[in-house]
Amino acid sequence: MNATIIEAINDALHEEMTTDEKTVVFGQDVAESGGVFRATEGLLEEFGAERVLDTPLSEIAIVGAAVGLATHGYRPIAEIQFSGFLPPAFDQLVTNASRIRWRTRGELTAPMVVRTPYGAGVRALEHHSESLEGAYGHIPGLKLAIPSTPHDAKGMLISAIRDPDPVLFMEPKHVYRSIREDVPEGSYTEPLGEAAVRQKGEDLTVVSWGAMMHNTLEAVDNLEGVDAEVIDLRTISPFDKETVLESVEKTGRCVVVHEAAKTGGFGAEVIATINDEALMYLEAPVNRVTGFDVPVPLLSMEDYYIPHPPKIEAAIEETLEH
Numbered sequence: 001m002n003a004t005i006i007e008a009i010n011d012a013l014h015e016e017m018t019t020d021e022k023t024v025v026f027g028q029d030v031a032e033s034g035g036v037f038r039a040t041e042g043l044l045e046e047f048g049a050e051r052v053l054d055t056p057l058s059e060i061a062i063v064g065a066a067v068g069l070a071t072h073g074y075r076p077i078a079e080i081q082f083s084g085f086l087p088p089a090f091d092q093l094v095t096n097a098s099r100i101r102w103r104t105r106g107e108l109t110a111p112m113v114v115r116t117p118y119g120a121g122v123r124a125l126e127h128h129s130e131s132l133e134g135a136y137g138h139i140p141g142l143k144l145a146i147p148s149t150p151h152d153a154k155g156m157l158i159s160a161i162r163d164p165d166p167v168l169f170m171e172p173k174h175v176y177r178s179i180r181e182d183v184p185e186g187s188y189t190e191p192l193g194e195a196a197v198r199q200k201g202e203d204l205t206v207v208s209w210g211a212m213m214h215n216t217l218e219a220v221d222n223l224e225g226v227d228a229e230v231i232d233l234r235t236i237s238p239f240d241k242e243t244v245l246e247s248v249e250k251t252g253r254c255v256v257v258h259e260a261a262k263t264g265g266f267g268a269e270v271i272a273t274i275n276d277e278a279l280m281y282l283e284a285p286v287n288r289v290t291g292f293d294v295p296v297p298l299l300s301m302e303d304y305y306i307p308h309p310p311k312i313e314a315a316i317e318e319t320l321e322h
Helices: 005-019 043-047 059-070 087-097 150-162 212-222 241-251 266-281 299-305 309-321
Strands: 023-027 052-054 075-079 113-118 143-145 167-172 196-199 204-208 228-232 235-237 254-261 287-291
Touching: 005 023, 005 043, 005 150, 005 167, 023 059, 043 052, 059 075, 059 087, 075 150, 113 150, 143 150, 150 167, 196 212, 204 212, 204 241, 204 309, 212 228, 212 254, 212 309, 228 241, 241 254, 241 266, 254 266, 254 309, 266 287, 287 309
Parallel strands: 023 052, 023 075, 075 113, 113 167, 143 167, 204 228, 204 254, 254 287
Antiparallel strands: 143 235, 196 228
16 A cells, blocks of 8 residues: 555554454544544544543553553553653653563563654644654663654554564654555564665765654755765664664764754764774764754744754765865
């Protein structure tokens, strides 16, 4: 089928709820209205109110309920309407979900997914546009997946639902409906913890993920005569450092692109890993193109905040000229 990211996510939910009756979906407005972005549309009608539930507006309760269900034989999929509302549930993710396997020495696990749209670019209000993957990627025991294409959105979500441990599934809402591609019918998986090489090249490596993957590919396409290798991390945790290091060892140059604030962003971890394990291959310092160290601005200022192709192009040219 030819699908958008939001349609691919909806299809993945239908597939897994059909396959396993212990799979349940809940969150604010996910049942009656099908979710704020309609990702859960049609689930209530097909699977009923015992498996698709609207919850009160309490993120800590939503994620806490997922932990409880996951440790008692269910595979809960909790939706947080926007990732900017996830911090109240940070305690449940850190204290319970990510630690339950370790705490019980493997007696219990938490096979649960927390889905949440993230990122800027849709002219949303405060707390609707954050990119805090760096903070959640720092939690041991919690996997963090960020698809950038419809194909990956479906395959990675199915993998996340089937995973024996908790997965935070962050969805780039800026490209929810702006891109389409062929997505296989039926069930298939894309592995968590493996990056994808979107384009092979020899001159330099460009690393990105989520919505910025598309700005990165556009920037690379705009630069004539530049043979860039483009890597889509796809998962922040586990971080597929092997794919990045192999590419950097080949090209000798690297640019990392993300829309999160620069300081403490996951790009810093990518650069630290390159410096630790591939420093002697570098012919130039690794460059970063990121958001600013401020809250995501409102309305038209978003266009200045987000790393758009001209800014990425300039960083690539600077790195090549070094």
